Amino acid sequence: MSESEATTLAFAESPVQLLNILEWARGADAGRCVLVVLPPRDPTTRGQLRRMAGLATDSGHEVRWQEARGGAATPTRALAALAGPLRRARRLVIGDPFSRYLQLLLSLTGPRDVVVVDDGTATMEFVSQLADGERLVRWHRPAGRGPAGLLFAPVARRAVHRLRPGAGHTVEVFTAMPVRRLDGITVTENAFLWTREHFGRPRVTEGADLVGTSLVETGVLREDRYLAAVTDLAREHGVARYWAHRKESAEKLRRLGQVANVEVVRPDLPLELVARRGPIGGRILSFPSTVVHTLPRVLADTEVKVLVCALAEGWFTDRVTARASGFLSNVTTTARGVHGLVSLPAPQP
Template sequence: MSDDACAQTLAFAESPVQLLNTLEWAHTTGPGGFTVVILPPHDPTSRGQLRRMAQLARDSGCRVLWREARGGALTPSRALAALAGPLRRARRLVIGDPFSHYLQVLLSMARDCDIVVVDDGTATMEFTAQLARGERLVRWHRPQARGPRAMLFAPVARRAVRRLTPAAGRSVEVFTVMPVQAMEGITVSANSFSWTRSRFGPPRLTGGADLVGTSLVETGVLHEDGYTAAVAALVREHGITRYFAHRKESGEKLRRLSREARVEIVRPDLPLELVARRGPIGSKILSFPSTVVHTLPHVLSDTDVEVVVCDVAESLFTERVTERASGFLATVTSTARGAHGLAPPRSAAPQ
């Protein structure tokens, strides 16, 4: 495949899930091959998963470039300079996290080309709602940024929002498994995880129960003590034997969960959707509000796995959590139950 052919579509991935959903988009609606630029974060778990996902992308016919874009003072500017040419040539950009400041800079540098946004988790729901309201893009669990740095970045953020807004000669597509707010001019395409199901599985079921971990403690949304107690209660009530850690969970917290909740900690080497599809996996999977309560019902649609979504008790939230943030988590839960018929656990976690 020539470089010119690959340059027609340029995809950026900062996380393993973004790259997985980019491959799902390509399998469903995209070209046979294109260039994927991986912009890895610092944490080793994410980097390891991205390296494994990169090989899957190569096996699927994509050209993959690994670009270190974070680090010292010169690293970001060098990476941006190297990407300037491909950005100017690209006729379509595929991105996974429109909230990322780095990707907003890349969008501001790009030509007036078509845009595809693929899922990077539940944040896609908030992205389409904010875009429809014409707001600056801010993650659901963070307050509006203020101060000199925010003021300096504001022109870049506004330009990125314009790039993400449909206009004459420029299409915008959202490829998602999430229930999103419709917006005039944006094409919403459903992600059914057909690539994942055709590539892997169906998995062998263990007959037991697994729990999906969350990084809501690390992001300051939940108290660690309360979360640990809630996990321990679920382990006792449902006979959970394995806890699949989120890639951003700290080692210290996971060791505490292993000790106090008496559960085996599993650090997945790929996104959980692929781990579940490859198996073995529990016959019941429990999760707090997160992306997987929307993705796993599709990934495991041809199996007898039961996916259960757990409510988050108000007492678990930290003082910094806004009404908007707690409402967003409640929406993740209610929409998953509405779309997939997911039930709450038969016993409630401690209040």
């Protein structure tokens, strides 16, 4: 199938989004899709996206690498290049409804069937905000509009309209997260069938692995408290490896490796694939994040246990709102309720 014949056009800005597009395509029997990768500028994410793009090509999909950032004229050139595929597509698959660039693309289309795939726990917040008729604002960011937000507001409203079912188009949410059920929106469970089929059963090792988080980099957690917590968890639970989040800074990881005495590993693929490829520890510790909902599904046929580590109030920075801390608490609570995960108390200083 050539691009001109494509009926499904998918957009991914992160490796996890691209993984979940592949999962959706497998379960939906969508055939061959055109996958448009809109890469960010940081090299770690770009490297993972390159590897995921290779897996997508191997699975029979067309992949188009489209630079949309990096210079004043780049976004405009990208929009011009995507105008034709957008016009021809009957169905759009997106991984981040909070992305202003994707909101702009949605606002430029007429009614199209839309599928929203997971970009992590943010899907929970997206569905909740959509249900309550709120503006789409990421959970860790202030709700204030600001001048740029006011200018973009008409585009955002049009995009949100496209994300609601209406005459001539449907909306589906493909997710591994516990989300609210909305009238008219189809919610499809992501069981990670593509991942399991592609990688088989992993080799499970003794000891524990700890999953890193970018909550320090996003301004949610204090770095000193985070490093102390990781050190305590590593000592108490025999953690050997620390799987770094792709957005964690190199300097923080250098310090962490020294103070916590763990091997810091930067995965070359999303952790769901790394865990399935193995080897992986028999116990996986994680702070509230996407993996406390995805890894229990990915590793359901293994003996691996996933444990979620609570956060203490004293770890948060001054900029964190009650809404943000409440969202993280909900991630932990739902992981315990849905997957029966054991919750570890927050290490005390």
